[in-house]
Amino acid sequence: MERRAGWWWLVLALVLLAGMPAGAWQDAKETWGKLRTSRFKIPLPDNNYVNDYADLLRPTDVTYLRTRLERLERQTGVEMTVVTVKSVAALGAKNVEELALDFFNSWGVGNRKRNDGLLVLVSREDRRMRIETGSGWGTALARDLQNTINSHFAPHFKKEKYSDGIVAGVDQLCTIISRPVPYTDRPWFKPAVVAVVILVLAAVGVSMVTTGEGGWGYLVVSGIVQFLMLVLAVLLSNSHRRHRRYGWSSSSWGGSSSSSGSSWGGSSSSSSRSSSGSFGGGSSSGRGGASGGW
Incomplete structure:
Protein backbone atom coordinates (compact mmCIF):
# COMPACT_ATOMS: atom_id res chain seq x y z
CA MET A 1 0.00 0.00 0.00
CA GLU A 2 2.83 2.43 0.87
CA ARG A 3 4.54 1.83 -2.49
CA ARG A 4 1.24 2.37 -4.34
CA ALA A 5 0.61 5.62 -2.41
CA GLY A 6 4.07 6.84 -3.39
CA TRP A 7 3.31 6.25 -7.06
CA TRP A 8 0.07 8.20 -6.74
CA TRP A 9 1.97 11.21 -5.37
CA LEU A 10 4.40 11.01 -8.29
CA VAL A 11 1.57 10.85 -10.83
CA LEU A 12 -0.17 13.81 -9.17
CA ALA A 13 3.03 15.88 -9.26
CA LEU A 14 3.54 15.13 -12.96
CA VAL A 15 -0.06 16.09 -13.75
CA LEU A 16 0.33 19.41 -11.92
CA LEU A 17 3.58 20.20 -13.70
CA ALA A 18 2.07 19.32 -17.07
CA GLY A 19 -0.84 21.69 -16.43
CA MET A 20 1.39 24.60 -15.38
CA PRO A 21 1.43 27.47 -17.91
CA ALA A 22 4.68 27.85 -19.83
CA GLY A 23 5.36 31.29 -18.33
CA ALA A 24 4.82 30.07 -14.76
CA TRP A 25 7.06 27.06 -15.36
CA GLN A 26 9.82 29.33 -16.70
CA ASP A 27 9.47 31.68 -13.72
CA ALA A 28 9.64 28.79 -11.27
CA LYS A 29 12.71 27.39 -13.04
CA GLU A 30 14.50 30.75 -12.88
CA THR A 31 13.61 31.24 -9.21
CA TRP A 32 14.91 27.80 -8.28
CA GLY A 33 18.12 28.54 -10.18
CA LYS A 34 18.66 31.76 -8.24
CA LEU A 35 17.88 30.12 -4.89
CA ARG A 36 20.54 27.49 -5.58
CA THR A 37 23.16 30.24 -5.93
CA SER A 38 21.94 32.43 -3.05
CA ARG A 39 24.38 33.22 -0.24
CA PHE A 40 21.97 32.41 2.57
CA LYS A 41 19.05 30.06 3.32
CA ILE A 42 16.51 31.89 1.22
CA PRO A 43 13.15 30.05 1.09
CA LEU A 44 10.91 29.82 -1.95
CA PRO A 45 8.25 32.58 -1.69
CA ASP A 46 4.66 31.53 -1.03
CA ASN A 47 3.27 34.85 -2.25
CA ASN A 48 4.50 37.83 -4.25
CA TYR A 49 3.43 40.46 -1.76
CA VAL A 50 3.68 39.16 1.83
CA ASN A 51 5.77 36.34 3.33
CA ASP A 52 5.39 36.50 7.11
CA TYR A 53 7.94 33.92 8.27
CA ALA A 54 8.12 35.44 11.79
CA ASP A 55 4.32 35.52 12.31
CA LEU A 56 4.30 39.24 13.06
CA LEU A 57 1.17 40.10 11.09
CA ARG A 58 -2.48 39.63 11.95
CA PRO A 59 -4.33 37.54 9.34
CA THR A 60 -6.55 40.50 8.46
CA ASP A 61 -3.49 42.67 7.89
CA VAL A 62 -1.90 40.03 5.66
CA THR A 63 -5.02 40.13 3.49
CA TYR A 64 -5.04 43.93 3.50
CA LEU A 65 -1.36 44.21 2.55
CA ARG A 66 -1.63 41.71 -0.28
CA THR A 67 -4.58 43.61 -1.70
CA ARG A 68 -2.85 46.95 -1.24
CA LEU A 69 0.38 45.85 -2.90
CA GLU A 70 -1.41 44.13 -5.76
CA ARG A 71 -3.28 47.37 -6.42
CA LEU A 72 0.00 49.31 -6.33
CA GLU A 73 1.49 46.98 -8.91
CA ARG A 74 -1.58 47.18 -11.11
CA GLN A 75 -1.68 50.99 -10.99
CA THR A 76 2.02 51.85 -11.19
CA GLY A 77 3.80 48.75 -12.51
CA VAL A 78 6.01 48.70 -9.38
CA GLU A 79 6.21 45.54 -7.30
CA MET A 80 6.77 45.70 -3.55
CA THR A 81 7.05 42.68 -1.28
CA VAL A 82 7.15 42.35 2.53
CA VAL A 83 9.24 39.71 4.34
CA THR A 84 9.48 39.08 8.08
CA VAL A 85 12.06 36.79 9.71
CA LYS A 86 12.77 35.80 13.30
CA SER A 87 16.48 36.62 12.98
CA VAL A 88 19.07 37.07 10.26
CA ALA A 89 21.35 34.50 11.91
CA ALA A 90 18.69 31.80 11.45
CA LEU A 91 19.16 32.19 7.69
CA GLY A 92 22.95 32.38 7.88
CA ALA A 93 23.36 36.15 7.52
CA LYS A 94 25.16 38.68 9.71
CA ASN A 95 22.94 41.72 9.18
CA VAL A 96 19.67 42.82 7.59
CA GLU A 97 21.44 44.59 4.73
CA GLU A 98 23.08 41.50 3.26
CA LEU A 99 20.03 39.33 3.92
CA ALA A 100 17.63 41.78 2.25
CA LEU A 101 19.92 42.02 -0.77
CA ASP A 102 20.05 38.22 -1.06
CA PHE A 103 16.25 37.94 -0.74
CA PHE A 104 15.82 40.61 -3.41
CA ASN A 105 18.19 39.12 -5.97
CA SER A 106 17.33 35.47 -5.25
CA TRP A 107 13.64 36.13 -5.79
CA GLY A 108 14.18 38.65 -8.61
CA VAL A 109 11.84 41.30 -7.22
CA GLY A 110 10.64 43.92 -9.71
CA ASN A 111 10.66 44.26 -13.46
CA ARG A 112 13.69 42.79 -15.23
CA LYS A 113 14.24 45.80 -17.53
CA ARG A 114 13.37 48.65 -15.15
CA ASN A 115 14.71 47.08 -11.90
CA ASP A 116 12.09 49.03 -9.99
CA GLY A 117 11.11 46.61 -7.21
CA LEU A 118 11.09 47.19 -3.44
CA LEU A 119 11.54 44.67 -0.63
CA VAL A 120 10.72 45.39 3.03
CA LEU A 121 12.55 43.07 5.44
CA VAL A 122 11.79 43.06 9.19
CA SER A 123 13.88 40.98 11.62
CA ARG A 124 12.13 40.66 14.98
CA GLU A 125 14.94 39.42 17.24
CA ASP A 126 17.55 41.71 15.70
CA ARG A 127 15.16 44.67 16.03
CA ARG A 128 16.35 45.86 12.64
CA MET A 129 14.73 46.37 9.25
CA ARG A 130 15.79 47.12 5.71
CA ILE A 131 14.01 48.52 2.66
CA GLU A 132 15.86 47.27 -0.42
CA THR A 133 15.29 48.87 -3.82
CA GLY A 134 15.95 47.78 -7.38
CA SER A 135 19.01 49.29 -9.04
CA GLY A 136 16.77 51.26 -11.39
CA TRP A 137 15.85 53.61 -8.55
CA GLY A 138 19.44 54.61 -7.83
CA THR A 139 19.38 56.77 -4.69
CA ALA A 140 16.20 58.64 -5.64
CA LEU A 141 14.17 57.09 -2.81
CA ALA A 142 16.84 56.91 -0.09
CA ARG A 143 15.73 59.94 1.94
CA ASP A 144 12.03 59.09 1.71
CA LEU A 145 12.70 55.49 2.73
CA GLN A 146 14.73 56.55 5.77
CA ASN A 147 12.04 58.99 6.86
CA THR A 148 9.40 56.29 6.47
CA ILE A 149 11.34 53.89 8.69
CA ASN A 150 11.82 56.53 11.38
CA SER A 151 8.30 57.96 11.36
CA HIS A 152 6.02 55.05 10.38
CA PHE A 153 7.66 51.68 11.07
CA ALA A 154 9.86 52.27 14.14
CA PRO A 155 7.36 54.05 16.46
CA HIS A 156 5.00 51.05 16.30
CA PHE A 157 7.83 48.51 16.51
CA LYS A 158 9.12 50.11 19.72
CA LYS A 159 5.74 49.27 21.27
CA GLU A 160 5.91 45.69 19.90
CA LYS A 161 3.02 46.51 17.56
CA TYR A 162 4.62 44.96 14.50
CA SER A 163 1.48 44.44 12.47
CA ASP A 164 0.40 48.07 12.92
CA GLY A 165 3.87 49.30 12.02
CA ILE A 166 4.15 47.25 8.86
CA VAL A 167 0.72 48.38 7.66
CA ALA A 168 1.50 52.04 8.41
CA GLY A 169 4.91 51.85 6.76
CA VAL A 170 3.72 50.05 3.64
CA ASP A 171 0.85 52.52 3.22
CA GLN A 172 3.35 55.37 3.31
CA LEU A 173 5.65 53.63 0.82
CA CYS A 174 2.72 53.13 -1.56
CA THR A 175 1.96 56.84 -1.29
CA ILE A 176 5.58 57.71 -2.08
CA ILE A 177 5.73 55.43 -5.11
CA SER A 178 2.42 56.69 -6.48
CA ARG A 179 3.16 60.41 -6.22
CA PRO A 180 4.86 62.66 -8.79
CA VAL A 181 8.16 64.32 -7.97
CA PRO A 182 7.58 67.72 -6.28
CA TYR A 183 8.12 70.74 -8.50
CA ARG A 244 6.21 61.26 -13.79
CA ARG A 245 9.35 59.74 -12.16
CA TYR A 246 7.44 58.12 -9.30
CA GLY A 247 3.85 58.16 -10.50
CA TRP A 248 4.08 55.56 -13.26
CA SER A 249 0.74 54.42 -14.63
CA SER A 250 0.07 50.89 -15.79
CA SER A 251 -0.98 52.18 -19.20
CA SER A 252 2.53 53.58 -19.70
CA TRP A 253 3.96 50.11 -19.96
CA GLY A 254 1.53 48.43 -22.33
CA GLY A 255 0.86 44.69 -22.04
CA SER A 256 2.28 42.32 -19.47
CA SER A 257 4.36 39.17 -19.60
CA SER A 258 5.98 37.67 -16.53
CA SER A 259 8.22 35.37 -18.55
CA SER A 260 9.75 38.14 -20.66
CA GLY A 261 10.16 40.59 -17.80
CA SER A 262 8.07 43.34 -19.38
CA SER A 263 5.08 45.17 -17.88
CA TRP A 264 2.96 43.78 -15.10
CA GLY A 265 -0.07 45.90 -15.83
CA GLY A 266 -3.00 43.44 -15.94
CA SER A 267 -4.83 42.34 -12.81
CA SER A 268 -5.20 38.76 -14.00
CA SER A 269 -1.46 38.34 -14.47
CA SER A 270 -0.70 39.80 -11.04
CA SER A 271 -3.20 37.43 -9.44
CA SER A 272 -1.57 34.38 -11.00
CA ARG A 273 1.88 35.57 -9.94
CA SER A 274 0.78 36.25 -6.37
CA SER A 275 -0.47 32.70 -5.97
CA SER A 276 2.57 31.08 -7.59
CA GLY A 277 5.21 33.30 -5.97
CA SER A 278 6.94 34.21 -9.24
CA PHE A 279 8.67 37.55 -9.69
CA GLY A 280 9.72 39.63 -12.68
CA GLY A 281 13.48 39.05 -12.65
CA GLY A 282 14.60 42.37 -11.13
CA SER A 283 17.87 42.94 -9.26
CA SER A 284 19.44 45.28 -6.73
CA SER A 285 22.96 46.60 -6.22
CA GLY A 286 22.31 47.31 -2.53
CA ARG A 287 23.13 51.02 -2.84
CA GLY A 288 19.78 52.78 -2.82
CA GLY A 289 17.82 51.43 0.15
CA ALA A 290 17.57 52.37 3.82
CA SER A 291 17.95 50.61 7.18
CA GLY A 292 16.84 51.29 10.74
CA GLY A 293 16.30 49.87 14.21
CA TRP A 294 14.05 50.33 17.22
Missing part, protein backbone atom coordinates in the same frame (compact mmCIF):
# COMPACT_ATOMS: atom_id res chain seq x y z
CA THR A 184 11.04 71.87 -6.30
CA ASP A 185 12.95 68.70 -7.20
CA ARG A 186 13.28 69.77 -10.81
CA PRO A 187 16.35 71.77 -11.98
CA TRP A 188 15.78 75.44 -11.13
CA PHE A 189 17.07 76.70 -14.48
CA LYS A 190 14.52 74.92 -16.67
CA PRO A 191 11.55 77.20 -15.83
CA ALA A 192 13.82 80.23 -16.36
CA VAL A 193 14.95 79.01 -19.78
CA VAL A 194 11.36 78.28 -20.80
CA ALA A 195 10.33 81.80 -19.74
CA VAL A 196 13.18 83.40 -21.72
CA VAL A 197 12.33 81.39 -24.84
CA ILE A 198 8.67 82.44 -24.61
CA LEU A 199 9.62 86.11 -24.19
CA VAL A 200 12.00 85.99 -27.17
CA LEU A 201 9.34 84.34 -29.34
CA ALA A 202 6.83 87.00 -28.34
CA ALA A 203 9.29 89.83 -29.06
CA VAL A 204 10.23 88.41 -32.47
CA GLY A 205 6.57 87.95 -33.37
CA VAL A 206 5.69 91.53 -32.45
CA SER A 207 8.72 92.86 -34.36
CA MET A 208 7.79 90.94 -37.51
CA VAL A 209 4.21 92.21 -37.40
CA THR A 210 5.12 95.88 -36.81
CA THR A 211 8.08 96.13 -39.22
CA GLY A 212 6.76 93.83 -41.95
CA GLU A 213 10.10 92.05 -42.43
CA GLY A 214 10.54 90.11 -45.63
CA GLY A 215 13.13 88.48 -47.89
CA TRP A 216 16.28 86.97 -46.41
CA GLY A 217 15.77 88.77 -43.11
CA TYR A 218 12.39 87.12 -42.75
CA LEU A 219 13.89 83.68 -43.44
CA VAL A 220 16.59 84.21 -40.80
CA VAL A 221 14.09 85.34 -38.19
CA SER A 222 11.78 82.47 -39.13
CA GLY A 223 14.64 79.99 -38.65
CA ILE A 224 15.43 81.44 -35.22
CA VAL A 225 11.78 81.15 -34.22
CA GLN A 226 11.59 77.52 -35.30
CA PHE A 227 14.81 76.70 -33.41
CA LEU A 228 13.52 78.34 -30.23
CA MET A 229 10.22 76.47 -30.55
CA LEU A 230 12.16 73.18 -30.83
CA VAL A 231 14.15 74.03 -27.68
CA LEU A 232 10.93 74.84 -25.87
CA ALA A 233 9.34 71.54 -26.92
CA VAL A 234 12.37 69.55 -25.70
CA LEU A 235 12.38 71.32 -22.33
CA LEU A 236 8.68 70.75 -21.80
CA SER A 237 9.00 67.09 -22.81
CA ASN A 238 11.85 66.46 -20.36
CA SER A 239 9.94 68.26 -17.63
CA HIS A 240 6.92 66.02 -18.18
CA ARG A 241 9.01 62.85 -17.96
CA ARG A 242 10.69 64.09 -14.79
CA HIS A 243 7.31 64.87 -13.27
Whole structure:
Protein backbone atom coordinates (compact mmCIF):
# COMPACT_ATOMS: atom_id res chain seq x y z
CA MET A 1 0.00 0.00 0.00
CA GLU A 2 2.83 2.43 0.87
CA ARG A 3 4.54 1.83 -2.49
CA ARG A 4 1.24 2.37 -4.34
CA ALA A 5 0.61 5.62 -2.41
CA GLY A 6 4.07 6.84 -3.39
CA TRP A 7 3.31 6.25 -7.06
CA TRP A 8 0.07 8.20 -6.74
CA TRP A 9 1.97 11.21 -5.37
CA LEU A 10 4.40 11.01 -8.29
CA VAL A 11 1.57 10.85 -10.83
CA LEU A 12 -0.17 13.81 -9.17
CA ALA A 13 3.03 15.88 -9.26
CA LEU A 14 3.54 15.13 -12.96
CA VAL A 15 -0.06 16.09 -13.75
CA LEU A 16 0.33 19.41 -11.92
CA LEU A 17 3.58 20.20 -13.70
CA ALA A 18 2.07 19.32 -17.07
CA GLY A 19 -0.84 21.69 -16.43
CA MET A 20 1.39 24.60 -15.38
CA PRO A 21 1.43 27.47 -17.91
CA ALA A 22 4.68 27.85 -19.83
CA GLY A 23 5.36 31.29 -18.33
CA ALA A 24 4.82 30.07 -14.76
CA TRP A 25 7.06 27.06 -15.36
CA GLN A 26 9.82 29.33 -16.70
CA ASP A 27 9.47 31.68 -13.72
CA ALA A 28 9.64 28.79 -11.27
CA LYS A 29 12.71 27.39 -13.04
CA GLU A 30 14.50 30.75 -12.88
CA THR A 31 13.61 31.24 -9.21
CA TRP A 32 14.91 27.80 -8.28
CA GLY A 33 18.12 28.54 -10.18
CA LYS A 34 18.66 31.76 -8.24
CA LEU A 35 17.88 30.12 -4.89
CA ARG A 36 20.54 27.49 -5.58
CA THR A 37 23.16 30.24 -5.93
CA SER A 38 21.94 32.43 -3.05
CA ARG A 39 24.38 33.22 -0.24
CA PHE A 40 21.97 32.41 2.57
CA LYS A 41 19.05 30.06 3.32
CA ILE A 42 16.51 31.89 1.22
CA PRO A 43 13.15 30.05 1.09
CA LEU A 44 10.91 29.82 -1.95
CA PRO A 45 8.25 32.58 -1.69
CA ASP A 46 4.66 31.53 -1.03
CA ASN A 47 3.27 34.85 -2.25
CA ASN A 48 4.50 37.83 -4.25
CA TYR A 49 3.43 40.46 -1.76
CA VAL A 50 3.68 39.16 1.83
CA ASN A 51 5.77 36.34 3.33
CA ASP A 52 5.39 36.50 7.11
CA TYR A 53 7.94 33.92 8.27
CA ALA A 54 8.12 35.44 11.79
CA ASP A 55 4.32 35.52 12.31
CA LEU A 56 4.30 39.24 13.06
CA LEU A 57 1.17 40.10 11.09
CA ARG A 58 -2.48 39.63 11.95
CA PRO A 59 -4.33 37.54 9.34
CA THR A 60 -6.55 40.50 8.46
CA ASP A 61 -3.49 42.67 7.89
CA VAL A 62 -1.90 40.03 5.66
CA THR A 63 -5.02 40.13 3.49
CA TYR A 64 -5.04 43.93 3.50
CA LEU A 65 -1.36 44.21 2.55
CA ARG A 66 -1.63 41.71 -0.28
CA THR A 67 -4.58 43.61 -1.70
CA ARG A 68 -2.85 46.95 -1.24
CA LEU A 69 0.38 45.85 -2.90
CA GLU A 70 -1.41 44.13 -5.76
CA ARG A 71 -3.28 47.37 -6.42
CA LEU A 72 0.00 49.31 -6.33
CA GLU A 73 1.49 46.98 -8.91
CA ARG A 74 -1.58 47.18 -11.11
CA GLN A 75 -1.68 50.99 -10.99
CA THR A 76 2.02 51.85 -11.19
CA GLY A 77 3.80 48.75 -12.51
CA VAL A 78 6.01 48.70 -9.38
CA GLU A 79 6.21 45.54 -7.30
CA MET A 80 6.77 45.70 -3.55
CA THR A 81 7.05 42.68 -1.28
CA VAL A 82 7.15 42.35 2.53
CA VAL A 83 9.24 39.71 4.34
CA THR A 84 9.48 39.08 8.08
CA VAL A 85 12.06 36.79 9.71
CA LYS A 86 12.77 35.80 13.30
CA SER A 87 16.48 36.62 12.98
CA VAL A 88 19.07 37.07 10.26
CA ALA A 89 21.35 34.50 11.91
CA ALA A 90 18.69 31.80 11.45
CA LEU A 91 19.16 32.19 7.69
CA GLY A 92 22.95 32.38 7.88
CA ALA A 93 23.36 36.15 7.52
CA LYS A 94 25.16 38.68 9.71
CA ASN A 95 22.94 41.72 9.18
CA VAL A 96 19.67 42.82 7.59
CA GLU A 97 21.44 44.59 4.73
CA GLU A 98 23.08 41.50 3.26
CA LEU A 99 20.03 39.33 3.92
CA ALA A 100 17.63 41.78 2.25
CA LEU A 101 19.92 42.02 -0.77
CA ASP A 102 20.05 38.22 -1.06
CA PHE A 103 16.25 37.94 -0.74
CA PHE A 104 15.82 40.61 -3.41
CA ASN A 105 18.19 39.12 -5.97
CA SER A 106 17.33 35.47 -5.25
CA TRP A 107 13.64 36.13 -5.79
CA GLY A 108 14.18 38.65 -8.61
CA VAL A 109 11.84 41.30 -7.22
CA GLY A 110 10.64 43.92 -9.71
CA ASN A 111 10.66 44.26 -13.46
CA ARG A 112 13.69 42.79 -15.23
CA LYS A 113 14.24 45.80 -17.53
CA ARG A 114 13.37 48.65 -15.15
CA ASN A 115 14.71 47.08 -11.90
CA ASP A 116 12.09 49.03 -9.99
CA GLY A 117 11.11 46.61 -7.21
CA LEU A 118 11.09 47.19 -3.44
CA LEU A 119 11.54 44.67 -0.63
CA VAL A 120 10.72 45.39 3.03
CA LEU A 121 12.55 43.07 5.44
CA VAL A 122 11.79 43.06 9.19
CA SER A 123 13.88 40.98 11.62
CA ARG A 124 12.13 40.66 14.98
CA GLU A 125 14.94 39.42 17.24
CA ASP A 126 17.55 41.71 15.70
CA ARG A 127 15.16 44.67 16.03
CA ARG A 128 16.35 45.86 12.64
CA MET A 129 14.73 46.37 9.25
CA ARG A 130 15.79 47.12 5.71
CA ILE A 131 14.01 48.52 2.66
CA GLU A 132 15.86 47.27 -0.42
CA THR A 133 15.29 48.87 -3.82
CA GLY A 134 15.95 47.78 -7.38
CA SER A 135 19.01 49.29 -9.04
CA GLY A 136 16.77 51.26 -11.39
CA TRP A 137 15.85 53.61 -8.55
CA GLY A 138 19.44 54.61 -7.83
CA THR A 139 19.38 56.77 -4.69
CA ALA A 140 16.20 58.64 -5.64
CA LEU A 141 14.17 57.09 -2.81
CA ALA A 142 16.84 56.91 -0.09
CA ARG A 143 15.73 59.94 1.94
CA ASP A 144 12.03 59.09 1.71
CA LEU A 145 12.70 55.49 2.73
CA GLN A 146 14.73 56.55 5.77
CA ASN A 147 12.04 58.99 6.86
CA THR A 148 9.40 56.29 6.47
CA ILE A 149 11.34 53.89 8.69
CA ASN A 150 11.82 56.53 11.38
CA SER A 151 8.30 57.96 11.36
CA HIS A 152 6.02 55.05 10.38
CA PHE A 153 7.66 51.68 11.07
CA ALA A 154 9.86 52.27 14.14
CA PRO A 155 7.36 54.05 16.46
CA HIS A 156 5.00 51.05 16.30
CA PHE A 157 7.83 48.51 16.51
CA LYS A 158 9.12 50.11 19.72
CA LYS A 159 5.74 49.27 21.27
CA GLU A 160 5.91 45.69 19.90
CA LYS A 161 3.02 46.51 17.56
CA TYR A 162 4.62 44.96 14.50
CA SER A 163 1.48 44.44 12.47
CA ASP A 164 0.40 48.07 12.92
CA GLY A 165 3.87 49.30 12.02
CA ILE A 166 4.15 47.25 8.86
CA VAL A 167 0.72 48.38 7.66
CA ALA A 168 1.50 52.04 8.41
CA GLY A 169 4.91 51.85 6.76
CA VAL A 170 3.72 50.05 3.64
CA ASP A 171 0.85 52.52 3.22
CA GLN A 172 3.35 55.37 3.31
CA LEU A 173 5.65 53.63 0.82
CA CYS A 174 2.72 53.13 -1.56
CA THR A 175 1.96 56.84 -1.29
CA ILE A 176 5.58 57.71 -2.08
CA ILE A 177 5.73 55.43 -5.11
CA SER A 178 2.42 56.69 -6.48
CA ARG A 179 3.16 60.41 -6.22
CA PRO A 180 4.86 62.66 -8.79
CA VAL A 181 8.16 64.32 -7.97
CA PRO A 182 7.58 67.72 -6.28
CA TYR A 183 8.12 70.74 -8.50
CA THR A 184 11.04 71.87 -6.30
CA ASP A 185 12.95 68.70 -7.20
CA ARG A 186 13.28 69.77 -10.81
CA PRO A 187 16.35 71.77 -11.98
CA TRP A 188 15.78 75.44 -11.13
CA PHE A 189 17.07 76.70 -14.48
CA LYS A 190 14.52 74.92 -16.67
CA PRO A 191 11.55 77.20 -15.83
CA ALA A 192 13.82 80.23 -16.36
CA VAL A 193 14.95 79.01 -19.78
CA VAL A 194 11.36 78.28 -20.80
CA ALA A 195 10.33 81.80 -19.74
CA VAL A 196 13.18 83.40 -21.72
CA VAL A 197 12.33 81.39 -24.84
CA ILE A 198 8.67 82.44 -24.61
CA LEU A 199 9.62 86.11 -24.19
CA VAL A 200 12.00 85.99 -27.17
CA LEU A 201 9.34 84.34 -29.34
CA ALA A 202 6.83 87.00 -28.34
CA ALA A 203 9.29 89.83 -29.06
CA VAL A 204 10.23 88.41 -32.47
CA GLY A 205 6.57 87.95 -33.37
CA VAL A 206 5.69 91.53 -32.45
CA SER A 207 8.72 92.86 -34.36
CA MET A 208 7.79 90.94 -37.51
CA VAL A 209 4.21 92.21 -37.40
CA THR A 210 5.12 95.88 -36.81
CA THR A 211 8.08 96.13 -39.22
CA GLY A 212 6.76 93.83 -41.95
CA GLU A 213 10.10 92.05 -42.43
CA GLY A 214 10.54 90.11 -45.63
CA GLY A 215 13.13 88.48 -47.89
CA TRP A 216 16.28 86.97 -46.41
CA GLY A 217 15.77 88.77 -43.11
CA TYR A 218 12.39 87.12 -42.75
CA LEU A 219 13.89 83.68 -43.44
CA VAL A 220 16.59 84.21 -40.80
CA VAL A 221 14.09 85.34 -38.19
CA SER A 222 11.78 82.47 -39.13
CA GLY A 223 14.64 79.99 -38.65
CA ILE A 224 15.43 81.44 -35.22
CA VAL A 225 11.78 81.15 -34.22
CA GLN A 226 11.59 77.52 -35.30
CA PHE A 227 14.81 76.70 -33.41
CA LEU A 228 13.52 78.34 -30.23
CA MET A 229 10.22 76.47 -30.55
CA LEU A 230 12.16 73.18 -30.83
CA VAL A 231 14.15 74.03 -27.68
CA LEU A 232 10.93 74.84 -25.87
CA ALA A 233 9.34 71.54 -26.92
CA VAL A 234 12.37 69.55 -25.70
CA LEU A 235 12.38 71.32 -22.33
CA LEU A 236 8.68 70.75 -21.80
CA SER A 237 9.00 67.09 -22.81
CA ASN A 238 11.85 66.46 -20.36
CA SER A 239 9.94 68.26 -17.63
CA HIS A 240 6.92 66.02 -18.18
CA ARG A 241 9.01 62.85 -17.96
CA ARG A 242 10.69 64.09 -14.79
CA HIS A 243 7.31 64.87 -13.27
CA ARG A 244 6.21 61.26 -13.79
CA ARG A 245 9.35 59.74 -12.16
CA TYR A 246 7.44 58.12 -9.30
CA GLY A 247 3.85 58.16 -10.50
CA TRP A 248 4.08 55.56 -13.26
CA SER A 249 0.74 54.42 -14.63
CA SER A 250 0.07 50.89 -15.79
CA SER A 251 -0.98 52.18 -19.20
CA SER A 252 2.53 53.58 -19.70
CA TRP A 253 3.96 50.11 -19.96
CA GLY A 254 1.53 48.43 -22.33
CA GLY A 255 0.86 44.69 -22.04
CA SER A 256 2.28 42.32 -19.47
CA SER A 257 4.36 39.17 -19.60
CA SER A 258 5.98 37.67 -16.53
CA SER A 259 8.22 35.37 -18.55
CA SER A 260 9.75 38.14 -20.66
CA GLY A 261 10.16 40.59 -17.80
CA SER A 262 8.07 43.34 -19.38
CA SER A 263 5.08 45.17 -17.88
CA TRP A 264 2.96 43.78 -15.10
CA GLY A 265 -0.07 45.90 -15.83
CA GLY A 266 -3.00 43.44 -15.94
CA SER A 267 -4.83 42.34 -12.81
CA SER A 268 -5.20 38.76 -14.00
CA SER A 269 -1.46 38.34 -14.47
CA SER A 270 -0.70 39.80 -11.04
CA SER A 271 -3.20 37.43 -9.44
CA SER A 272 -1.57 34.38 -11.00
CA ARG A 273 1.88 35.57 -9.94
CA SER A 274 0.78 36.25 -6.37
CA SER A 275 -0.47 32.70 -5.97
CA SER A 276 2.57 31.08 -7.59
CA GLY A 277 5.21 33.30 -5.97
CA SER A 278 6.94 34.21 -9.24
CA PHE A 279 8.67 37.55 -9.69
CA GLY A 280 9.72 39.63 -12.68
CA GLY A 281 13.48 39.05 -12.65
CA GLY A 282 14.60 42.37 -11.13
CA SER A 283 17.87 42.94 -9.26
CA SER A 284 19.44 45.28 -6.73
CA SER A 285 22.96 46.60 -6.22
CA GLY A 286 22.31 47.31 -2.53
CA ARG A 287 23.13 51.02 -2.84
CA GLY A 288 19.78 52.78 -2.82
CA GLY A 289 17.82 51.43 0.15
CA ALA A 290 17.57 52.37 3.82
CA SER A 291 17.95 50.61 7.18
CA GLY A 292 16.84 51.29 10.74
CA GLY A 293 16.30 49.87 14.21
CA TRP A 294 14.05 50.33 17.22
